[in-house]
Amino acid sequence: MTGPIDDELWSAVGDPTRRRILDLLLAGGGGTATTLSERLPVSRQAVAKHLGVLDRVGLVHGTPSGRERRYDVDETQLARAVAQLTSVGATWDARLGRIKRISEEIQRRRQS
Amino acid sequence: MTGPIDDELWSAVGDPTRRRILDLLLAGGGGTATTLSERLPVSRQAVAKHLGVLDRVGLVHGTPSGRERRYDVDETQLARAVAQLTSVGATWDARLGRIKRISEEIQRRRQS
DNA sequence: TCTTCTCGCAACTATTGGTTGCGTATGACT
């Protein structure tokens, strides 16, 4: 339904700093490495590196504007990532449910 | 609703190999480092390390049995992880929706 | 012009996911 799982997308959103960067970009409607680093506990260069990997996997898009480079979230790609998160979650959930039903079944048989 | 986001849990399931290990444990009803490594493209020691971090964050539980150590999924903790995945996904989804509505609103105002 | 700000590049460190090799202990077989 959601296509093959994209490991790059996962590891991109697997990093806590990158998740916070996405949060900030969503909340503030975009931003630069400098403005983002002011609200994060890491340096501007660290943020720039993260923006680089987010850009490479397509979750954000950076456009140079004068002496600064503004980054914005790619909504389509983020929606894709969200779909994959919920998809994997649903798969595990289903397996957990099946295991629970099976173990209950076994218990029932033992008691009879 | 789901409590604070647990970065350790996230980075635990952020690794593709660890996700596959969880898949295999769920599908096979547990396993050992050796049996898992037979179905994975990495060595037994790599799997053992991953099982170590999964154990530390509580997603699996290893019990020594004779000369082997069997690992099983902690269903409660995995359910917690799934809840966090879907929670973050839902948050992003909501923000995406809000942004879309706002941008549509702005477009509407421009046209009038 | 001169200053200031933001960016990008380079060097360096720590952590982590991966490997191989080896020693040890437990289970199995004769």
Next chain:
DNA sequence: AGTCATACGCAACCAATAGTTGCGAGAAGA
């Protein structure tokens, strides 16, 4: 019992990455 096979754990090593600092360059503004 004695031996063989197997599963594990530990250590050393390598590559990639998340982080740091320092510096040079280019655009904006006084």
